[in-house]
Amino acid sequence: MIETVTSVKLPVDESLLIQKNRMEPLELTGREKRMTIVTGTHGDELEGQFVCYEVLRRIRENMDCLKGIVDVFPALNPLGIDSITRGIPQFDLDMNRIFPGSQEGVFTEYVAAEVVNDIAGSDLCVDVHASNIYLREMPQIRISENTATKLIPYAKLMNVDFVWVHAAATVLESTLAHSLNMMGVPTLVVEMGVGMRITKEYCYQLVDGIFNVMSELGIWTGEVNPVREPYVSVDEEVGFVNADASGIFVPAVPIWSYVEEGGHIGDILNPLTGLIEHRMEAPCTGTVFTLREYPIVYHGSLIARVLGGVKIC
């Protein structure tokens, strides 16, 4: 059933609506587990759109296999999605930096608070992100080290290629995932694909993982496709490649390829001179799991991330 979780009137003849679809068994016992899938906090990240569609499609086709509650929020930032804007239009702060929100704040903070309120009480939440328009990411789950013990067991069920356990940062305390984790709702952040595009194979991969975890939680009794075991890494294993020049980047390897230390990752070109400004090389031997998609780069632009010492592709 489609529900409006919260709404706010915009100046002229329009309301901002945060909607979710609640799927529940035909007969409720009152003891159902609840899982929430959210996406669209960043209006330019669209991979989650297909994930939401596909999850709902599979449930609809086998309603008798649904033994718990699944809430799907496809658009936490509807104004952003519908206007191809990463943030909330006319608002300075990234929506994923205002959680848990506030009833006393501006309308965006109010919306954030209402969303958190609604998700509270879920047994698991999956927040699907799609990198940004600059970088492509292999399907991965990112976990802050202070929630690792609790979340890794769930992350392993999700059919992603790897799990990145990263250092905690104060600034990340205002994300939706952090707020929910602090409230006792285990929340997994998925990063996959690239902004403004949908990569169907990644979406199917994640949807298989979502049904696997639903099955483990007793929410789904239908058939589940086999899932892969992710590689679990820590920060020290991740090598960063940042541009050493400004210009036009073209990759020399595809994402998810294995490279040797010093191996050729791509070049930064100068189309005005016809020269290579800089040859970008791998900082360590390993697997490229993040790769620059958008060609214009400045000094410092992230080009790639390499999972050091690991051949998992």
Next chain:
Amino acid sequence: MLKETIYSLKAPYRDELRISGYRFGQGEKAACIIGSIRGNEVQQLYVCSQLIKALKELEAHGSIVSGKEILVIPSVNHYSMNIGKRFWAVDNTDINRMFPGYDKGETTQRIAAGVFEEAKEYSYGIQFASFYMPGDFVPHVRMMETGYQSASLANLFGLPYVVIRKPRPIDTTTLNYNWQLWETNAFSVYTKETDDIDEISAKQAVSAVLRFLTRMGVIRYNSHSGYIANVILEDELTSVHSDEAGIFHRFKGPGEEVHRGDVIAEVLDPYEGDVISQIIAPTEGIIFFSHKKPLITQRDIVCKIIRRLHE
């Protein structure tokens, strides 16, 4: 005065980004002053230009105290200002949320690191800043409550108000916050405007900085003593929200007194022109911050009021 490029960055096709610093005096790093970090901070740029003009004159008259150095960085993100954007034009990141920066990181982290490398280790750090909510303010000095802040020093600017903000996670990457962590006494000076130039509050800001530098023994300048500031905690301001959306008419602006029950503003139906909501003052006090745009969204903040203490 010594003008130098403190940081530069090549672009694929645009002219190089040059961040300029103006140094006055020589010796101990006394004060660093930073103007515009966001592309729409025109008022902040203007205030800095007026300050540099004043410092040039003071230096010519030998009024910079010997052994004291002042660094002024009037603009960090004119790359965005020149093309009408607020944030870094390539990826829309906010340089003021990248401090202390990282010289091996993303572009805006590198810019922040380049600026911070020059701006740190001064005794006093002053930034002309803008707020994340659009609207206008009573001129004030703002500090983060980091445990290192000193409201009594902020008082020496002689502006009517000093506001102490409890940092939220997102504030930990601002210049002000990081200055304080690196043991610089950091102050953000807010004037009335951001995108437009307001002469009166710009003059007030320049005088406030010159007054502060005089009182800290960095320059010699004859200024009137200014205000004795009221120190306010940001969390104690009363926020007044709009219960409706539409065309916004404001009756009371920053600095104005209100009494409980006064109509501060009204919201009109955008099609039919009828008043659909009157925004009433819930308390007696002075308006500190006020919504300014002609349109308003439901639940937006109409104003923040400094409550009268005797209530």
